[in-house]
Amino acid sequence: MDDRDLQYQKYKAILENYLEEQSEQTLYKGQQFSRKMIEQKISPEEAVSLHVSVLEELFPDIPEPLKNSYDFLLEMMIGYGFAYREHQSLRSRQQQLESEIEIAANMQQTLLAGDKPEVPNLDIGAISKPAQKMSGDYYHFVQDENDCVSVAIADVIGKGIPAALCMSMIKYTMDSAPEQRMQPGAVLENLNRVVEQNVDPNMFITMFYGLYDPRVHSFYYAGAGHEPGFFYDAEKDEFEELFTKGLVLGVSKKTSYQEYQRVLNGNDMVIMLSDGVTECRSTNGFIERDEIVALIRKYIHLSAQEIVEEVYRELERLQEFELRDDFTLVILRREV
Amino acid sequence: MNLQIKQEDHENTHHLHIGGEIDAYTAPQLREALLPLTGKEGHETLVHLGDVNYMDSTGLGVFVGALKSSKEHGSSLKLTGMTSRVQRLFEITGLDEVIDIEDVKGGSK
Structure with a gap:
């Protein structure tokens, strides 16, 4: 039968x-x-x-x-x-798609593996957590032979795979113009041209790019519509906004980016973040920038890496462990 | 978490009154309402954002798309009545320099 x-x-x-x-x-x-x-x-x-x-x-x-x-x-x-x-x-x-996304997420991890450089007298902390499998946030360090460290933080709007693909484009554009690395304004102008030609009309990228030159203890930076970071003045014990003016990448072909400079004295910090950091919402509403500053201050006695991890932990708790947006926080501190 | 859209048309001028939250979930709804209007040559679209209490970067993306579409099709786009929280997003991203935004006092930038 x-x-x-x-x-x-x-x-x-x-x-x-x-x-x-x-x-x-x-x-x-x-x-x-x-x-x-x-x-x-x-x-x-x-x-x-x-x-x-x-x-x-x-x-x-x-x-x-x-x-x-x-x-x-x-x-x-x-x-x-x-x-x-x-x-x-x-x-x-x-x-089948789910397993492909899994593979892509792993590739993204490898591609963007943010190796933190080891620089004498510079304490670096960095954390980046995706809200979903694929992150739309990006950070990347490059260290040159003079121990100059460049750092880029970007947030691609839209999440998931299109955002992740867009980030690979940023990474390769940056890798292909090493001679520009010292000029933050030019880096952003170059990226803007590439992004403008290649993204969907509803997409854009916000980016902050900075370069620390330990020989003159100076931080040079420029921003393309990115959430402003903070500068911590250790002597005054004050946080200020690290303001930059510049249009997001991918909107207008001809855009120029103003370059700024800050001198870091001992224990001064540069704090860079993605807008996931200041846009996250706790049950009581939005988490304000002041609260981020308060959290950093609370852990200021720790190393830069410990600070970013503790801040993340507290924000995660405030949001009941459910990230709505990708989260990235990077801190550079000049050691005495 | 939802979005309300009310549309009023007066000949070649369109008013969109938006309320609620513009995020990754509701952005497609806004895009569907907005893009057909910016695609009409010579038409003017005014987007009233006074009742929007939350907007994220996906929402900004919709306006970037609408701006590109209005340039391409020769129409005009103006945003008006936004709260300071929403306005801050446009300022940080530098989009206030490229999109026509009417501030609360009534004058256009």
Whole structure:
């Protein structure tokens, strides 16, 4: 007896049983049987056809109109059958896509692995956490032979895969123009040209780019519409906004970016963040920039890496451990 | 978390009154309402943002897209009545320099 016969016999037994006495127990058996049929990928029209053939065997004298009505029902079920098969194939495609996203997320991790450089007398802390599998935030350090460290922080609007692909574009553009690294304004202008030509009209990128030259203890920076960071003046024990004026990348072809400079004295800090940091919402509303400053101040006695980790932990708690946006925080501190 | 859009048309001038939250979930709804208007040559679209209490960068993206579309099709786009919180987003991103924003006092920048 093959599967089909077995199925036929089993269905026949259950149906006969039910026709004899309409018990809950038999109904339950029917439910279990239908679950098995779904597992075996039996389509709706096949199920109806099974029912009809069993019925014909049990009642050979079934009236002609009733018989015809089953043919009609069978025809009706074919549409459901299509929908069912489509559902099946979508499910397997979804599984395939999910595993591809998993692979892409791993590749992104490798690609963007933010190795923090080791620079004498510079304490660096950096953290970046995606809200979903793929992050739209990006940070990247480059250290040159003079121990100059450049740091880029970018936030691609839109999340997920398009944002992640966009970031690879930024990374390769930056890697391909090493001679520009010392001029933050020029770096952004160059990136803007590339991004403007290559992104979807609804997309743009905000970016902050800075370069620390330890020989003169100076930080040179420029911003393209990015959430302003902070400068911590250790002597005055004060935080100020690290303001930059500049249009986001990808909106207008001809855009120029103003360059700024700050001298870092001992223990001064430059704090850079993504707008996920100041746009996150706690249950009581928005987390304000002042609160971020207060959190940094609370942990200011720790190392830069410990500060960014503690700030992240507290914000995560405030948001009940559910990030709405990607989160990136980078701190540079000149050690005495 | 939702978005309300009310549209009023007076010949070639369209008013969109937006309320609620503009984020990744509601942005497509706004885009669908806005882009057909900016795609009409010679038409003027005014977007009233007074009742928007939250907007994230995805929302800004919709306006960037609308700006590009209005330039491409020769229509005009103006945003008006935004709260200071929303206005701050446009300022930080530098978009206030490229998008026509009417401030609360009534004058256009």
